[in-house]
Amino acid sequence: MTAQTNQSWAASRLPCLASLCACLNARTMAPGGSYFAAFPFLIAVLAAFLSLSGIVLAVFYNPWHAFASVQFINRDVNQGWLIRTYHATGTTLIFALAYLHLFRSILIRAYRAPAEFSWLMSVKLLLVLLLTGWLGFVLTGGAAGHLSLVNAANAALSLGGLPGAVGLWFLGGPAGQGTLARLEVFHALLGISLLLVVWAYFASRKAAAQVEPAKAVAFYPYYLAQYFAALAVLAFIFVLLGFYAPGVSGVAANHIPAGGLALPLGAGVPWYLAPAAGLLGVFPTAKLAVAAAIVAVVLLYALPWLDRSGPDGAKGKVYCFFTWVLALDVLGLGLAAAGVLPFSPVLAVLFTGWFFFHFLVLTPVVTAMEAK
Amino acid sequence: MAEPTASHAPGESRRDFLTILAAATGAVAAGAILWPVVDALNPDQAAEGTGQLIVNVSDIAENTAKTVQWGGLPVTIRRLSAADIAANQDELVVPSTLPAPADFASRVNAGYPSFVVVVGLNTATPCALEGDSPSEPRGDYNGWVCPCDGSQYDPLGRVRKGPAKRNLAIPRYTFINPSQIRLG
Amino acid sequence: MRRVFALTAILTILGIANAHAEDTLSPLHFQSQGPLGTIDKAAAQRGYEVYKSVCAGCHSLGKVHYRDLEALGLTPAQAAGEALAAGGTLNSPIKGAAPLNMGGAIPPDLSSIAAQRPGGPNYIYNYLTGFGPAPAGVTLLPGHNYNAAFPGGQTAMPDVLHDGAVTYQDGVQPTKAQEAADVAEFLAWAADPNLDARHQIGFRAIIFFAFLTIIAVASKRKVWRTQA
Numbered sequence: 037m038t039a040q041t042n043q044s045w046a047a048s049r050l051p052c053l054a055s056l057c058a059c060l061n062a063r064t065m066a067p068g069g070s071y072f073a074a075f076p077f078l079i080a081v082l083a084a085f086l087s088l089s090g091i092v093l094a095v096f097y098n099p100w101h102a103f104a105s106v107q108f109i110n111r112d113v114n115q116g117w118l119i120r121t122y123h124a125t126g127t128t129l130i131f132a133l134a135y136l137h138l139f140r141s142i143l144i145r146a147y148r149a150p151a152e153f154s155w156l157m158s159v160k161l162l163l164v165l166l167l168t169g170w171l172g173f174v175l176t177g178g179a180a181g182h183l184s185l186v187n188a189a190n191a192a193l194s195l196g197g198l199p200g201a202v203g204l205w206f207l208g209g210p211a212g213q214g215t216l217a218r219l220e221v222f223h224a225l226l227g228i229s230l231l232l233v234v235w236a237y238f239a240s241r242k243a244a245a246q247v248e249p250a251k252a253v254a255f256y257p258y259y260l261a262q263y264f265a266a267l268a269v270l271a272f273i274f275v276l277l278g279f280y281a282p283g284v285s286g287v288a289a290n291h292i293p294a295g296g297l298a299l300p301l302g303a304g305v306p307w308y309l310a311p312a313a314g315l316l317g318v319f320p321t322a323k324l325a326v327a328a329a330i331v332a333v334v335l336l337y338a339l340p341w342l343d344r345s346g347p348d349g350a351k352g353k354v355y356c357f358f359t360w361v362l363a364l365d366v367l368g369l370g371l372a373a374a375g376v377l378p379f380s381p382v383l384a385v386l387f388t389g390w391f392f393f394h395f396l397v398l399t400p401v402v403t404a405m406e407a408k
Numbered sequence: 409m410a411e412p413t414a415s416h417a418p419g420e421s422r423r424d425f426l427t428i429l430a431a432a433t434g435a436v437a438a439g440a441i442l443w444p445v446v447d448a449l450n451p452d453q454a455a456e457g458t459g460q461l462i463v464n465v466s467d468i469a470e471n472t473a474k475t476v477q478w479g480g481l482p483v484t485i486r487r488l489s490a491a492d493i494a495a496n497q498d499e500l501v502v503p504s505t506l507p508a509p510a511d512f513a514s515r516v517n518a519g520y521p522s523f524v525v526v527v528g529l530n531t532a533t534p535c536a537l538e539g540d541s542p543s544e545p546r547g548d549y550n551g552w553v554c555p556c557d558g559s560q561y562d563p564l565g566r567v568r569k570g571p572a573k574r575n576l577a578i579p580r581y582t583f584i585n586p587s588q589i590r591l592g
Numbered sequence: 593m594r595r596v597f598a599l600t601a602i603l604t605i606l607g608i609a610n611a612h613a614e615d616t617l618s619p620l621h622f623q624s625q626g627p628l629g630t631i632d633k634a635a636a637q638r639g640y641e642v643y644k645s646v647c648a649g650c651h652s653l654g655k656v657h658y659r660d661l662e663a664l665g666l667t668p669a670q671a672a673g674e675a676l677a678a679g680g681t682l683n684s685p686i687k688g689a690a691p692l693n694m695g696g697a698i699p700p701d702l703s704s705i706a707a708q709r710p711g712g713p714n715y716i717y718n719y720l721t722g723f724g725p726a727p728a729g730v731t732l733l734p735g736h737n738y739n740a741a742f743p744g745g746q747t748a749m750p751d752v753l754h755d756g757a758v759t760y761q762d763g764v765q766p767t768k769a770q771e772a773a774d775v776a777e778f779l780a781w782a783a784d785p786n787l788d789a790r791h792q793i794g795f796r797a798i799i800f801f802a803f804l805t806i807i808a809v810a811s812k813r814k815v816w817r818t819q820a
Binding site: 068118121261268276278279288 | 808
């Protein structure tokens with residue numbers, strides 16, 4: 037077969053091709069993997085897709101006239117509106133998948149040894165996404181994004197100490213015109229670095245996988261077919277959202293340019309930032325909010341060690357129940373931040389409290405109890 | 409693949425119609441998704457826009473030309489005299505004898521044969537040409553001359569005397585109506 | 593899969609219904625609204641007339657160019673004519689910045705107003721037809737007019753539309769309500785000129801990706817069945 041000779045011709049001159057083929061054909065993967073296990077792959081595809089559409093946007097984006105340049109992309113660049121749809125809808129989907137992936141990892145306790153590193157990378161993925169997403173939201177130059185930027189800059193100014201210094205280094209002082217120029221660069225770098233994070237996740241997941249060799253299957257063709265099907269479903273959802281609900285990824289107030297006299301009340305943040313905004317929003321001072329954010333991040337990272345059940349502790353019903361409650365809690369934080377719940381401010385405090393309670397108290401206690 | 413059948417023992421069925429259809433549809437999808445990314449880098453509407461200029465040609469008298477700036481180039485629009493048209497249409501000037509052969513039809517718009525639209529820059533030394541109005545020097549062929557190197561062109565913008573060797577360039581233009589043309 | 597079919601079927605039906613929907617003033621309905629809406633080009637062209645002869649005196653439309661009017665069904669020559677009549681070219685904005693200041697209130701640029709106000713064209717219609725005598729107990733600020741739709745009830749903009757404020761080429765009766773509805777549709781287009789393309793491409797893409805999903809899932813199942 038010529039194809040085969042060609043392949044060995046290329047492979048002998050570029051040995052990594054041979055190892056790639058070997059890798060795709062090696063029987064190392066679990067038989068009958070769930071579609072949920074394909075989420076990190078979908079996240080990787082979306083990260084690449086967002087980088088690509090982001091490069092095109094960066095060609096036309098102008099941080100000194102942010103709002104006008106976004107309008108220009110929408111109105112005057114060929115397919116510009118479609119590229120923006122790509123970028124916005126891709127953002128919504130990558131966040132949705134990241135949240136679901138984290139939820140499932142907690143639910144099935146995918147963080148346990150020896151897969152701690154995969155968990156650390158999953159958390160890192162969400163954190164990088166949150167920062168990148170926030171920057172993208174600010175870059176639009178809309179009134180809502182600008183308000184959020186001004187709040188962040190004011191927080192950094194009032195913080196003092198190391199966190200304040202870091203914040204001011206990041207933002208380059210109070211929110212001014214040049215701020216967006218540096219944020220554009222950070223946005224792009226962080227966005228592209230997502231690919232690295234996903235790669236580290238895959239590498240560590242592979243190392244940690246424990247598959248019975250007799251039952252293992254190869255990536256090709258089994259997982260290729262599954263990932264392809266997962267991509268098709270993703271594309272379908274993408275089209276539904278992107279073409280018929282283009283507003284889901286943004287906030288209405290961002291249609292108004294920043295710097296108008298009237299800052300819109302209740303400008304809000306996009307849905308994917310809402311849980312974080314809800315959590316930070318309950319703290320009266322910037323210092324407390326930063327401390328809370330640090331604690332929340334540390335708790336998430338520490339989950340493999342907060343779980344006291346040991347390496348082969350059985351999955352308990354109570355643990356599952358509280359994981360679902362945690363999901364509702366995060367959802368509630370987002371809704372409270374959007375102000376759609378009655379008594380939102382009070383509920384936000386309750387939900388925030390529960391979030392910390394879940395990791396600090398419930399996780400160790402419940403896992404220890406159920407391990408017996 | 410050293411051992412192509414190693415990973416799927418039972419039958420060769422994976423390369424069946426369904427798989428091929430799925431792969432082909434997937435390839436079409438990838439192409440359709442990526443095309444806008446490529447198209448976005450084509451000239452945008454503003455660039456296309458500034459690339460266009462509408463010129464009123466109704467005020468150009470016979471045997472004179474008007475020069476406008478377009479895209480950084482002087483574009484010269486000349487209304488031919490009846491004598492010029494007759495001389496060239498009937499091929500009194502034999503195109504094949506010219507330094508750069510070109511017949512009448514290739515130099516004008518078929519619907520509006522009395523207008524010649526050219527870039528008014530000498531093709532040897534890039535100098536602006538003289539000869540738009542009959543009072544300017546027009547050379548031996550009643551066309552344009554280059555004040556820098558003396559190249560001469562006829563009313564159709566064909567080079568007749570060197571050092572230039574190429575005819576005047578014809579920019580992209582369309583007649584919107586008999587009195588307006590759009591450049592670009 | 594059955595659900596996918598049902599969804600496409602529903603969308604198709606909606607699309608057909610939408611294509612036949614007429615632009616009616618009571619109840620107020622804009623063809624551009626809804627998941628499968630399209631710009632009513634005839635209405636938007638009339639709306640452009642209203643903008644040109646009434647609103648342009650105070651409001652700019654800085655992001656929309658004469659060349660863009662071709663998307664509303666004007667021929668290139670007509671668009672060029674509009675531009676020429678206004679002393680511009682196809683690439684000039686329909687109207688640049690308006691430095692007008694009416695007693696502290698600056699008439700906003702209308703390019704994106706339909707996206708910037710909740711309710712979009714509905715709000716614009718209600719605003720333009722919401723003028724009236726101030727109810728008892730409302731004292732108007734100097735230079736302000738009562739408007740039932742405007743947040744706060746009083747606006748610096750005067751009531752500018754009235755029956756016959758413009759003459760329509762297409763024979764539609766230029767009542768005040770008609771003018772308001774038309775200019776609202778025009779502004780809906782100005783704020784979202786890609787609406788038609790988005791809904792058209794989206795519709796095709798949905799059918800295509802539904803198909804792709806079905807065969808991809810089927811092919812996955814088939815491949816996995818061969819698993820020893």
